Amino acid sequence: MAEPLRIALAGLGTVGAGVIRLIETNAALIARRAGRPLQIVGISARDRSKKRGVDLSPYAWEDDMVILGERPDVDVVVELVGGSDGPALACARTTIEAGKALVTANKAMIAHHGLELAAKAEAARVALKFEAAVAGGIPVIKGLREGAAANAIERVYGILNGTCNFILSSMEDSGRDFADVLAEAQARGYAEADPTFDVEGIDAAHKLSILAAIAFGSEVDFAAVDTAGIARLRAADIAQADSLGYVIRLIGMAEPDSSSGEARLFQRVQPHLVPFDHPLAHVDGATNAVVAEGNFSGRLLFQGAGAGDGPTASAVVADLIDIARGEIGAPFSVPVTELEKLAPAESGHRRGRCYVRFVVADRPGVLAEITAAMRDAGVSIESLIQQGRADANGEVMVAMVTHEGPESAVSEALRLLEGSPSLTDAPLVMHILGE
Numbered sequence: 001m002a003e004p005l006r007i008a009l010a011g012l013g014t015v016g017a018g019v020i021r022l023i024e025t026n027a028a029l030i031a032r033r034a035g036r037p038l039q040i041v042g043i044s045a046r047d048r049s050k051k052r053g054v055d056l057s058p059y060a061w062e063d064d065m066v067i068l069g070e071r072p073d074v075d076v077v078v079e080l081v082g083g084s085d086g087p088a089l090a091c092a093r094t095t096i097e098a099g100k101a102l103v104t105a106n107k108a109m110i111a112h113h114g115l116e117l118a119a120k121a122e123a124a125r126v127a128l129k130f131e132a133a134v135a136g137g138i139p140v141i142k143g144l145r146e147g148a149a150a151n152a153i154e155r156v157y158g159i160l161n162g163t164c165n166f167i168l169s170s171m172e173d174s175g176r177d178f179a180d181v182l183a184e185a186q187a188r189g190y191a192e193a194d195p196t197f198d199v200e201g202i203d204a205a206h207k208l209s210i211l212a213a214i215a216f217g218s219e220v221d222f223a224a225v226d227t228a229g230i231a232r233l234r235a236a237d238i239a240q241a242d243s244l245g246y247v248i249r250l251i252g253m254a255e256p257d258s259s260s261g262e263a264r265l266f267q268r269v270q271p272h273l274v275p276f277d278h279p280l281a282h283v284d285g286a287t288n289a290v291v292a293e294g295n296f297s298g299r300l301l302f303q304g305a306g307a308g309d310g311p312t313a314s315a316v317v318a319d320l321i322d323i324a325r326g327e328i329g330a331p332f333s334v335p336v337t338e339l340e341k342l343a344p345a346e347s348g349h350r351r352g353r354c355y356v357r358f359v360v361a362d363r364p365g366v367l368a369e370i371t372a373a374m375r376d377a378g379v380s381i382e383s384l385i386q387q388g389r390a391d392a393n394g395e396v397m398v399a400m401v402t403h404e405g406p407e408s409a410v411s412e413a414l415r416l417l418e419g420s421p422s423l424t425d426a427p428l429v430m431h432i433l434g435e
């Protein structure tokens with residue numbers, strides 16, 4: 001058999017230990033498919049004495065992971081440390097500059113520094129692969145780069161954060177409020193101690209910006225993602241959405257937009273109302289799903305585990321098998337110098353239907369004030385639900401679904417209501433996922 005592909009692992013946490021287990025368990029079939037064995041020759045993490053549930057004794061320990069890529073006996077470094085900058089980025093840069101391939105699961109680093117790293121990798125003619133960075137075990141990057149490569153992608157969207165989806169599904173099942181479900185998710189290890197990146201939509205935005213670059217051949221533009229999370233959702237929003245025929249899901253969506261006369265890119269992460277009959281309405285728990293609409297393929301749905309040691313290791317090792325086969329390719333499908341630089345699209349002209357929720361003081365005339373603002377802004381209301389009785393704070397919730405219209409009209413209505421003493425909380429707007 002041919003020479004082994006010699007691998008160094010930086011980071012031995014959930015994913016790193018999973019990669020070792022997978023490479024050991026499936027060694028023979030991987031070697032047959034790759035045409036050569038995968039051989040781990042070096043490992044590094046912070047704490048050498050930590051128990052990791054795998055036997056590390058066969059592998060040479062390196063205290064400083066940044067130098068792994070410079071070792072002459074290493075062909076590829078797998079970065080599984082995390083963080084957009086710091087040691088992960090230093091390790092990635094050193095590895096590529098040393099002319100070695102890099103595999104990473106680090107969406108934050110690719111969202112922020114993917115273009116720089118890809119340019120370096122292309123100049124050095126080495127592979128840079130990050131299948132595990134988007135939607136964990138789902139081969140969506142490969143699906144877009146290879147399976148859908150013949151299509152113009154018209155839209156890409158999906159459920160990109162398992163923690164949020166787990167929380168939303170649990171709120172749906174139990175009728176409990178966000179904070180309550182988040183605390184339980186943290187206690188059970190489904191959510192980080194600091195859940196900000198997940199619940200504020202940042203993690204989903206990292207992944208969306210990477211997907212958009214691959215789908216549309218454009219530069220990664222994480223800063224342009226219009227991002228909102230799920231922390232403001234109440235149990236009552238879920239119940240009201242349900243009574244109207246929807247579930248609530250955190251959706252990341254990207255599509256080209258030429259309404260201004262020039263090519264732009266629209267990118268948004270926000271909780272959406274998803275109709276019961278849409279495939280994404282049935283994606284529950286920590287599962288992820290991505291929909292890509294190709295101009296010849298039609299709608300493609302990729303679904304599976306978005307995280308966890310096994311699924312994420314599966315994506316990492318698939319990248320290693322590609323490298324063992326000699327597959328390099330441009331990291332973003334198109335060489336960095338040919339990626340388009342698309343300006344962010346404005347959202348005001350976009351048309352759609354929205355769910356708008358107000359928390360208001362329980363007194364006469366408030367509903368009339370809200371509906372007047374909607375009318376004056378040209379928003380047409382399709383249905384309206386008002387909670388019957390005030391809660392202990394003397395507040396009631398008013399929720400409405402609008403007819404299709406420009407998003408700018410809803411923004412204008414909210415502007416007209418700004419500062420109104422009738423509103424006791426900022427209004428919450430969620431878009432309704434269209435066909």
Ligand SMILES: NC(=O)c1ccc[n+]([C@@H]2O[C@H](COP(=O)([O-])OP(=O)(O)OC[C@H]3O[C@@H](n4cnc5c(N)ncnc54)[C@H](OP(=O)(O)O)[C@@H]3O)[C@@H](O)[C@H]2O)c1
Binds near residue numbers: 013046308
């Ligand atoms: N977990 C998932 O399901 C999942 C899914 C998709 C993508 N990812 C991505 O995969 C990457 C790894 O995630 P993970 O869940 O495996 O993380 P993790 O369990 O926290 O493991 C991180 C590893 O990095 C090491 N490390 C951290 N800081 C270090 C430093 N300054 N110097 C040297 N080593 C350091 C840690 O060492 P010690 O163990 O010695 O502390 C640990 O082994 C992240 O980019 C994450 O976003 C994870």
